[in-house]
Amino acid sequence: MSKAAPQRVTVEVSMSPSRVLIVDDEKPFLDRARSFFASRGYDVDVARTPELALPFLQEHAKSPKYRIVITDDNFDKLSKIKGHRFILDNKHLLGEAKPMIISGAEEPSGEILEELKAINCEYVEKNETLNAFLNELTKEDHENRNRELKNTVKDALQGVLPNLSVAAGGPAEVEDVIDSPESYAGRTFPEETHGALKRMVVNWLQSRGSLDEPVFFYGDHVYSANELIKQVEDETEIGREHIMMLLADFEYSQENKEDAPPRYLDDDDQ
Amino acid sequence: MPHQDTSTMTINDGDPLTILLCAPKHDLLTEYTSSLLQNLPDLGAPATPIVFEHPLRYDEVLTGLEIDSHTTDVTVVFCGHGAPSALLGPPKLRDPARGRNSYSSFFDISLWEYRPKFMLAFCCSAAEVLGEAYRLKSNDSAFVGFTTKIGIITVNGIYADYFKKLLHELAAAMLRHSDKDALEASITTTYKEAIKFFHKNENSYRYARAMKWYLLAQLKAVKSVRT
Numbered sequence: 001m002s003k004a005a006p007q008r009v010t011v012e013v014s015m016s017p018s019r020v021l022i023v024d025d026e027k028p029f030l031d032r033a034r035s036f037f038a039s040r041g042y043d044v045d046v047a048r049t050p051e052l053a054l055p056f057l058q059e060h061a062k063s064p065k066y067r068i069v070i071t072d073d074n075f076d077k078l079s080k081i082k083g084h085r086f087i088l089d090n091k092h093l094l095g096e097a098k099p100m101i102i103s104g105a106e107e108p109s110g111e112i113l114e115e116l117k118a119i120n121c122e123y124v125e126k127n128e129t130l131n132a133f134l135n136e137l138t139k140e141d142h143e144n145r146n147r148e149l150k151n152t153v154k155d156a157l158q159g160v161l162p163n164l165s166v167a168a169g170g171p172a173e174v175e176d177v178i179d180s181p182e183s184y185a186g187r188t189f190p191e192e193t194h195g196a197l198k199r200m201v202v203n204w205l206q207s208r209g210s211l212d213e214p215v216f217f218y219g220d221h222v223y224s225a226n227e228l229i230k231q232v233e234d235e236t237e238i239g240r241e242h243i244m245m246l247l248a249d250f251e252y253s254q255e256n257k258e259d260a261p262p263r264y265l266d267d268d269d270q
Numbered sequence: 271m272p273h274q275d276t277s278t279m280t281i282n283d284g285d286p287l288t289i290l291l292c293a294p295k296h297d298l299l300t301e302y303t304s305s306l307l308q309n310l311p312d313l314g315a316p317a318t319p320i321v322f323e324h325p326l327r328y329d330e331v332l333t334g335l336e337i338d339s340h341t342t343d344v345t346v347v348f349c350g351h352g353a354p355s356a357l358l359g360p361p362k363l364r365d366p367a368r369g370r371n372s373y374s375s376f377f378d379i380s381l382w383e384y385r386p387k388f389m390l391a392f393c394c395s396a397a398e399v400l401g402e403a404y405r406l407k408s409n410d411s412a413f414v415g416f417t418t419k420i421g422i423i424t425v426n427g428i429y430a431d432y433f434k435k436l437l438h439e440l441a442a443a444m445l446r447h448s449d450k451d452a453l454e455a456s457i458t459t460t461y462k463e464a465i466k467f468f469h470k471n472e473n474s475y476r477y478a479r480a481m482k483w484y485l486l487a488q489l490k491a492v493k494s495v496r497t
Contacts, residue, residue, distance in 0.1 A: 208476055214298055216480060218421040219394065220351060222298040245483035252469065252486060259470050 019043040021060070023053040023071035023086070024102070025078045033070065042067070049079040050086035061093040067141055070100045073108075084108050084116060084123075091119050098141070100124065197243050201232050218242075288337055289317040289345045289441075290386070294376065296323055296360035302424040303349040303392070311438045313345075313445060325359050325374035329384045345388040347441050348376070352393025352415070355379055355400055379403060390441045391415035397493035405495045412444045413495040414457065420491060421484035423477045432464055432481070450496035461489040 020037045024030050025048050034044045047053035050071065060066050071083035087099045099121040108116070108123075116123060205211075205225045214222040218238055223231065231239035253260065293304035304321050320331055328346075332339055351358040356378035377385075382403070388411065391400065397415035404413035423429040443456035468475070468482040475481070 204479060215423055215425050215477060216421065217299050217302075217424050218484075219419040220299075222424055241487075242483070245487055248486050248490075249479070249483055252465070252482070256466070256469060259466055 019065045021045045021066045021069045023047045025075045050081040057093040064095045066097040069097045287315045287343045292320045292348045294350045294359045300350050328377040339384045344386040346386040347390045349392045352396040354395045354398035388412045394419040416491040418491045453494045453496045
């Protein structure tokens, strides 16, 4: 048993926003785009003209909230300001938000296209291509968000938990498990996550010491750590059941965060 | 059969109650599980330990102790190996390589007429068939067991302490609650408290994490019957 009094450690993880600003004068498109992004977990702000969108961008400059800013290029009778002008004139307000312009009848000049390219602004046509592009955009953003989350969580944990690599089997394993939270929750997950969980079980068993002492009774046999490791590595029925137990462990931990144990390992533990 | 003194005490509307703590002892697991029944806290009636190293049938226990199961309410707390339709005893022949089929049967459906009124089967799988038999064919009885195989950390100290606590609280709940929902809720609470302990102390005990895994799996597999 640990000699030191356990300490409670709180790790705060702050994430960048997942909000989108859409500027378009066509209400049907606004509704369609709003549903598209909302279904992928984004919060959405909308504006019918660049003038109405400007306060949103000014607010964003003070307190970043948008990951993507999409604007139509033409606003017909509602505004004389072109979408590309709105973006370029206010590029200093964009921060980390990715701009995107949906093209109208007239394409901007080559010079303007170059300026837009310089700020990583996509220019796409409003047709079937748009849907495909939005899918690609959100997929890329989703991957970016995931990468950001993993790095943020890893950095936060590594700073506080020097023994994390021993407890979890290494940063790669933590990363793999975080990578597919939706799959993990549904109990089907990509091969790389399954592999990571398997490694985590093996690493935990290896870290227990007394590898040949039979202590794990399961089914009708008492396994030593080494024997159980073999079961897990060979993915026998017993081995797979222990991998699923680790999954249940994670679910339990997620649901009971207030009871999280102090995350350290004591060499003298019982 | 192993000789044990026995006595009965009257509870529950005057019906005598006898508690039998039954544990085979013939391999690594049962060496450990038989020790869990030693010095079990009071269950409200005298409890007789029945530890056996050779094949033994439940009806033989009753005969040896001169218990008439038709006039005495018997509670069996069993700890050892189990199968879907049987509580298992030591192998008929001493050959561990022969596997599960070599185990003798301590209690199974063939002894149904002698069945205990209350049965806690702390072993693999017995709830699957035996438990179902209690649900369908018994009256004013209770059964607690598991529908699948279960895991145990066979280490003394905190792990054994908690398994003893579990055994005691499951048995006490079975005797205390005549309502099946109350019995189920009590069992769930007992497990959740144990799981919480090993979760919070995961880094204080070497096998705490595996203990948590096994307890979570047991909670999922536990089945209680109250007729």
